[in-house]
Structure formats: structure tokens, C-alpha cells
Amino acid sequence: MKDFNRVLMVVNPISGGRDKSVFIEEVEEEVRRRGLDFRLFETSGHNDKKALKDVVKTYAPQRILSVGGDGTIKLIAEVTQSENIVIGIFPAGSANGLAENLDLPADISELTKVALGGKYTQFDVILINGEFCLHISDIGLNAALIKNYHEGNIRGKLGYLIQSIPTLINSDFPFEFEIETNGKIFKRTAVLIAVANARKYGTGATINPHGKYNDGKFEILIFKEFNIPQILQTFREDVEISEDFLEIIPAVEARITSSKNIPFQIDGEYRGDVKEVRAKIASVKMKIAIP
Structure with missing residues (x-):
């Protein structure tokens, strides 16, 4: 997979009742260290799909990071519907089912290395009631x-x-x-x-x-x-x-x-x-x- 330089972080600020600032700060520091471009998008619960589509269209990210639960990952998947963008996961929801199945590390710095790393897997998508x-x-x-x-x-x-x-x-x-x-x-x-x-x-x-x-x-x-x-x-x-x-x-x-x-x-x-x-x-x- 070729290198990337535009990173979009999608954050659900209320998922899991957790403060997300520690995730944002860790990733921003690592992105700056690597000389990558970074943009932050926070969901609001109102027209998130359209708003995220607009950001993806104008910014054209090459790596998208999800900070939230399974719903945040699904939002990204539905918006991008692309096999060319790797999604990095920071489990921060109430019940992080997808992350549980991927055996992701608990440490935030290790999660950041994984999310920005070169190793990925392909995940099947099921279409359920559209x-x-x-x-x-x-x-x-x-x-x-x-x-x-x-x-x-x-x-x-x-x-x-x-x-x-x-x-x-x-x-x-x-x-x-x-x-x-x-x-x-x-x-x-x-x-x-x-x-x-x-x-x-x-x-x-x-x-x-x-x-x-x-x-x-x-x-x-x-x-x-x-x-x-x-x-x-x-x-x-x-x-x-x-x-x-x-x-x-x-x-x-x-x-x-x-x-x-x-x-x-x-x-x-x-x-x-x-x-x-x-x-x-x-x-x-x-x-x-x-x-």
C-alpha cells in the first residue's frame, strides 16, 4: 500500500461517556512528528452523514481514524464505501464490538501506531434492511x-x-x-x-x-x-x-x-x-x- 499524508480523525464526543481529548492529543502529536496533514471532524448527532460526506469530498483523506464506538466506524464505512481508505480504530464507545474482534491494544500510543501503520485486514460488510x-x-x-x-x-x-x-x-x-x-x-x-x-x-x-x-x-x-x-x-x-x-x-x-x-x-x-x-x-x- 502506498504512503498517505492526509489524515482525518472522526470523533464521537459523547460515545461511552469518555473524554476524547487524550486520543486527539496523542494522534495530533504523532501526525505532526510524521509530517502528515491532519483534520478533525466531530459528530453532533444531526446530519452527521451529510456533513462527513462533505468533508471527505473536499479534504480527500487517505487514512481515516475513528474515535467512538461501532456506530462511528459504521458511519465512516457508509460515507466512504471505498476499499482504498484504511480505517484506524480507537475504541471509545459503550461496547466496542468491532475492536473486541480485532484484538487491538489498550494503550493509546500503541493504538496510534496501529491506526497509522501499514498493516490492515479486509472486513466483509453485511447489508441489513438497506x-x-x-x-x-x-x-x-x-x-x-x-x-x-x-x-x-x-x-x-x-x-x-x-x-x-x-x-x-x-x-x-x-x-x-x-x-x-x-x-x-x-x-x-x-x-x-x-x-x-x-x-x-x-x-x-x-x-x-x-x-x-x-x-x-x-x-x-x-x-x-x-x-x-x-x-x-x-x-x-x-x-x-x-x-x-x-x-x-x-x-x-x-x-x-x-x-x-x-x-x-x-x-x-x-x-x-x-x-x-x-x-x-x-x-x-x-x-x-x-x-
Whole structure:
């Protein structure tokens, strides 16, 4: 890959409830040391996609750095839709699922070296209901938790923990689903169905043990019951998940339907209650900097 000299840093100032100034200062210092050009863009929650498109068009960055959660990375991916720009990730969201799957370092100076380095991987993109998904989308219990989390006031993993009990009490699970994929139709009862391009949630839970983010397919994960011992298994490094708890169907395109509206999320962002989810592997792949 040829050298680059224009670096754009995209910062979500409110993600994860963290101060982002330390990331900005570290990167600005390193960029100056390398003699690179630098520009900062902060999201506001209002017309961010259009605003970022305008900046990308006029500035023409050759490397884009994401400081925020999965939603910030997805915003960059949707705006650029280019395999020629490498994205460097600084995980600073509430649950950094994409970073969790890439084994990025925790130290900011090491993250900066990775983000501005020459090593990268190609990441498949899933198109779900017309929207990019880089990590994991699901319909059911986890999406209900994310909905309640966003309606709460506490951010980070503690916020998810606090919302978990009321979500379990108030959710009308299990749900009835119909899955159409690979020329077949499956009828399933489940607490949630995930469409996954990666192995782990941002919490570190491994829900897709055999998933690969660059194999040209995704996995449909059917969680059949709320089983606490099996859920705890997902936090082990050497995961052993029972087939009675989880069914996995590899696919490149799928349609998931239900007779009633069910909470739905993409990459940690609640997208409403829906009756239908359509997913397929997109033609574009993203380049992401790795150690």
C-alpha cells in the first residue's frame, strides 16, 4: 500500500461517556512528528452523514481514524464505501464490538501506531434492511436490552448491566421466527436471532465461535432459550456451546420474519421494532488497520 499524508480523525464526543481529548492529543502529536496533514471532524448527532460526506469530498483523506464506538466506524464505512481508505480504530464507545474482534491494544500510543501503520485486514460488510452492518445485528432480547440502555442515563458496560434485569422482566420472549436462506425455510422459536460477521459482542461474549469477518459470508445465530450457564460459557476463551442452546446457519443472503414487531439493532444501535430483517453480503469490503 502506498504512503498517505492526509489524515482525518472522526470523533464521537459523547460515545461511552469518555473524554476524547487524550486520543486527539496523542494522534495530533504523532501526525505532526510524521509530517502528515491532519483534520478533525466531530459528530453532533444531526446530519452527521451529510456533513462527513462533505468533508471527505473536499479534504480527500487517505487514512481515516475513528474515535467512538461501532456506530462511528459504521458511519465512516457508509460515507466512504471505498476499499482504498484504511480505517484506524480507537475504541471509545459503550461496547466496542468491532475492536473486541480485532484484538487491538489498550494503550493509546500503541493504538496510534496501529491506526497509522501499514498493516490492515479486509472486513466483509453485511447489508441489513438497506443499512451497513460491520459486526453483529440481532432481533429479539439483546436488541431490547440495547433499546432500554439508550433510554437510560448510565453509559458503558454498567449501563447494560443495570438494564438487563428490567429487560428480562418486561420482554415477551421467546419469539416465533421464519428464516428463509440457502433455498430453504426454517421455522424456529428463539429468544434472539443474530446476523453476525464477527465472533464476539463488545462485552467479550463469544456468540459466533467459528465466525470469520473476511470469508464472504455471515452466520445466522439462533439462540433457542435463555440459559444462564450457557451464556456464561460464551465468556470463556475456549467456548463450548450446546447445539440445544445455539443453532448456526452460514449464509450470504437471508430473510427473517415474525408475525409481530420485535426489537432490532445493528452494530449496537437500536433500529426500532420490526417484523422483517433482510440481510446479504455487500459487494464492498472495508480495510481496517490491525496490529
